[in-house]
Amino acid sequence: AQSVTQPDIHITVSEGASLELRCNYSYGATPYLFWYVQSPGQGLQLLLKYFSGDTLVQGIKGFEAEFKRSQSSFNLRKPSVHWSDAAEYFCAVGLSGNTPLVFGKGTRLSVIA
Amino acid sequence: NAGVTQTPKFQVLKTGQSMTLQCAQDMNHNSMYWYRQDPGMGLRLIYYSASEGTTDKGEVPNGYNVSRLNKREFSLRLESAAPSQTSVYFCASSLLAGMPGELFFGEGSRLTVL
16 A cells, blocks of 8 residues: 655754654655645645655755655755754655645654753 | 635534534635644545545545535535544645645644534
8 A cells, every 4th residue: 555654753853963854655656755844833834845856855944855766765854953943744745647645644853952 | 925724723612513614725726635633643634626626535534525615715514523523624725636736735723522
């Protein structure tokens, strides 16, 4: 069955430290890949997306993600985390055609001083 | 720019009561969606409308009905609310249901069923 897995439910990092959030998918074909961020009490906002081409994609707020076909992964990274990055992060996957996105269960990021 | 607007933002219901969540988008998007968000479950799709005049079930449609009133509006109705429907509901829209379909989300509606 098609699925999106975010293995980490909750991650805590120190401000200024680097960050990597994991996302794995299980689809027959290469899907379209997204990362969304949700600040407390807010809706979701798109951070970045991958459709094709360069496997390293840049997003807003200094985030980047790398698509690795061999590992069926699309991990989100940031070199230096800021306190304002504390939020919940969702990986989402979609296929071509008339199908909605499927979301992972999310990873909550806490940032400590 | 309003984007996606949901009403109400908060609602408390008693078991068995009915209510409708309203959603409107002003981006001329073709597709609209209703998701629910529960702790540890991520976002789960309830219903979606790929285009005006069509609706389809998502992952968790039981207990819900939807109406795509026009291109702008997509409502979600709970006919007989149950405590299991306590959740945060998000409406979203996209230009197309297929890719590249970036979703734009409303701010959510928090529903509590007692």
